[in-house]
Amino acid sequence: MSTVVQETDQRVIEFDVRTDEMLVNMGPQHPSTHGVLRLLLRTDGEVVHEVTPHIGYLHRCAEKIGENLSPPQWIPYTDRMDYLAGMNMNLGFSLAVEKLVGMEVPEKAMVVRVLIAELGRIASHLVGMGAYGLDLGSFSPFLYAFREREIILDLFEEVCGARLTYSYITPGGVTHDLPAEIDIPPGLAALTGRKPTERRPFLEVVEMFLSWLEPRIKEYHTLLTRNAIFVRRTANLGILSRDQAVGFGCTGPVLRGSGVDWDLRRDGEPIYTRMYDGYEFEVPVAPFDDAPRVAVLGDNWCRFYVRMMEVVQAIRLVRQAMEKYPTAEGEARIPYKLSNKLPNDECYLETECPRGAMGFYLVGTGNAEPFRARAKSSCFCNLAVTHDISRATLLADIPANVGSLDIVMGEIDR
Amino acid sequence: MTIEEIHQLLVDEFGSDAILALVTDRIDPWIEVAPSSIVDVSVFLHDDDRLRFEHLNNLCGVDYLEPDAKKAKTFEHEPHLQVVYHLQSYVHKLRCVVKVKLPRWKDDVEGELPECPSVSSVWEIADWHERECYDLVGIRFTGHPNLRRILCPEDWVGHPLRKDYEMPLEYHGIRGK
Numbered sequence: 001m002s003t004v005v006q007e008t009d010q011r012v013i014e015f016d017v018r019t020d021e022m023l024v025n026m027g028p029q030h031p032s033t034h035g036v037l038r039l040l041l042r043t044d045g046e047v048v049h050e051v052t053p054h055i056g057y058l059h060r061c062a063e064k065i066g067e068n069l070s071p072p073q074w075i076p077y078t079d080r081m082d083y084l085a086g087m088n089m090n091l092g093f094s095l096a097v098e099k100l101v102g103m104e105v106p107e108k109a110m111v112v113r114v115l116i117a118e119l120g121r122i123a124s125h126l127v128g129m130g131a132y133g134l135d136l137g138s139f140s141p142f143l144y145a146f147r148e149r150e151i152i153l154d155l156f157e158e159v160c161g162a163r164l165t166y167s168y169i170t171p172g173g174v175t176h177d178l179p180a181e182i183d184i185p186p187g188l189a190a191l192t193g194r195k196p197t198e199r200r201p202f203l204e205v206v207e208m209f210l211s212w213l214e215p216r217i218k219e220y221h222t223l224l225t226r227n228a229i230f231v232r233r234t235a236n237l238g239i240l241s242r243d244q245a246v247g248f249g250c251t252g253p254v255l256r257g258s259g260v261d262w263d264l265r266r267d268g269e270p271i272y273t274r275m276y277d278g279y280e281f282e283v284p285v286a287p288f289d290d291a292p293r294v295a296v297l298g299d300n301w302c303r304f305y306v307r308m309m310e311v312v313q314a315i316r317l318v319r320q321a322m323e324k325y326p327t328a329e330g331e332a333r334i335p336y337k338l339s340n341k342l343p344n345d346e347c348y349l350e351t352e353c354p355r356g357a358m359g360f361y362l363v364g365t366g367n368a369e370p371f372r373a374r375a376k377s378s379c380f381c382n383l384a385v386t387h388d389i390s391r392a393t394l395l396a397d398i399p400a401n402v403g404s405l406d407i408v409m410g411e412i413d414r
Numbered sequence: 415m416t417i418e419e420i421h422q423l424l425v426d427e428f429g430s431d432a433i434l435a436l437v438t439d440r441i442d443p444w445i446e447v448a449p450s451s452i453v454d455v456s457v458f459l460h461d462d463d464r465l466r467f468e469h470l471n472n473l474c475g476v477d478y479l480e481p482d483a484k485k486a487k488t489f490e491h492e493p494h495l496q497v498v499y500h501l502q503s504y505v506h507k508l509r510c511v512v513k514v515k516l517p518r519w520k521d522d523v524e525g526e527l528p529e530c531p532s533v534s535s536v537w538e539i540a541d542w543h544e545r546e547c548y549d550l551v552g553i554r555f556t557g558h559p560n561l562r563r564i565l566c567p568e569d570w571v572g573h574p575l576r577k578d579y580e581m582p583l584e585y586h587g588i589r590g591k
Binding site: 054246345381 | 440442488490491498504537539561564574
């Protein structure tokens with residue numbers, strides 16, 4: 001069967017190539033597109049004029065599935081959105097459900113949530129850092145990052161039994177309390193010279209890990225952040241101005257890298273900020289005093305550095321949560337029934353996930369299943385700036401620009 | 415500034431023909447705007463110094479139709495579509511929800527998508543959100559520079575988040591069931 005393509009057809013307009021220009025397809029199986037992202041590049045020699053991201057390769061219409069499931073049943077689907085920060089996705093959705101039904105979780109559940117969510121943030125930013133190094137051709141930071149992340153995954157495994165898709169934080173709290181005692185994860189045992197069969201209290205093992213991780217961050221800075229090649233490839237490239245970042249709805253490190261001082265853990269809605277009451281932490285915002293001379297506000301280097309500084313703050317937060325945990329009152333969970341009817345109401349809630357503000361919009365109509373379950377992805381908005389930050393850059397810098405946005409396709413395509 | 419004050423500002427500026435309602439007895443109160451005025455109202459919300467809603471948090475469509483006869487008995491809404499805009503002001507730390515109500519089909523002809531003016535000239539990100547909304551909910555945003563499907567393939571038939579959507583049984587030789 002042959003079809004005649006009309007001149008007005010969208011495809012003709014899209015592929016209308018002028019002389020001396022070239023269309024280059026990057027992806028969907030390109031290693032530095034962080035998953036199945038296809039970038040259509042219009043290039044003039046080595047210089048890129050236009051970047052058109054084509055997404056949807058991982059689309060499974062999770063929102064439609066959400067309309068047919070009770071909220072606790074949809075939790076596993078949120079794990080699979082941003083699969084590098086499953087805990088934070090669980091938290092965002094659970095809080096949205098709690099906001100809708102007017103539920104208040106006990107203090108203990110909140111402390112456990114902070115502890116787990118911030119550990120998740122560290123794990124996610126470690127991958128972001130390692131993979132970014134990989135994009136730029138530096139292999140070792142990736143291995144170091146995964147060595148550290150492995151220990152966090154081991155800790156999560158002891159907490160909830162899963163290593164990637166946790167479904168641990170649910171409406172009403174967390175599925176169960178933290179374990180009292182665990183075996184030291186083999187990776188951590190090897191690094192600190194202990195026996196892997198040694199059993200220690202959970203919090204002690206977490207502290208053991210944090211005190212091991214903390215000095216390593218300085219090493220990453222030497223290895224990557226201050227590395228002359230790394231700086232040359234990131235600083236003054238992929239510049240995103242403040243107005244562009246805001247207009248494109250960028251959130252998280254991308255927004256803060258462009259100089260907007262906004263963190264939902266501090267500026268969000270009360271149901272979310274309440275969790276962080278009494279915690280001390282700073283929000284790293286570009287420009288930085290200790291930035292290399294060539295770095296400018298909103299470039300790739302700033303976005304990367306915001307993430308690195310957030311790891312330091314996350315370590316602080318985990319330590320404070322550990323201090324609060326022994327005296328926290330209440331249960332780790334109050335029951336939420338699968339058949340619990342959602343009120344005739346609607347709400348929207350955003351939480352600060354490692355990649356930005358993840359929003360859930362729920363509409364209830366008196367049934368157990370939400371009438372509409374919308375997941376607003378932060379990476380979706382962050383990816384939309386690709387064209388604007390990549391205009392007139394070299395083809396080889398495209399991975400550096402896309403990598404600095406730290407996208408996860410599972411979340412974009414949902 | 416409360417939602418009532420924002421509503422009052424909008425009514426003073428555009429009159430009650432454009433600003434249709436204020437609903438406050440919900441968790442997130444909202445302001446309902448007439449479809450024909452949404453672009454002007456958006457520009458005002460974005461630019462006015464007292465408001466400065468520079469950030470469009472979320473734009474999505476909702477299909478208010480209950481196909482299940484049992485659930486339809488307690489369903490309170492007439493069949494219609496909504497476009498929901500969640501806005502955020504960084505300067506004044508304000509949040510606001512704006513809604514536009516549309517018929518399910520243009521002129522009640524089934525298959526003709528309803529039209530809503532595009533706000534992609536106000537917030538750049540609305541470009542992608544509106545494409546997604548067109549793709550999944552089936553709303554035609556007039557004045558949109560590039561209204562194509564974004565998540566589903568270009569040749570996909572139907573709009574999956576419509577409540578009466580039927581899953582295709584076959585797509586390029588792939589069986590659906």
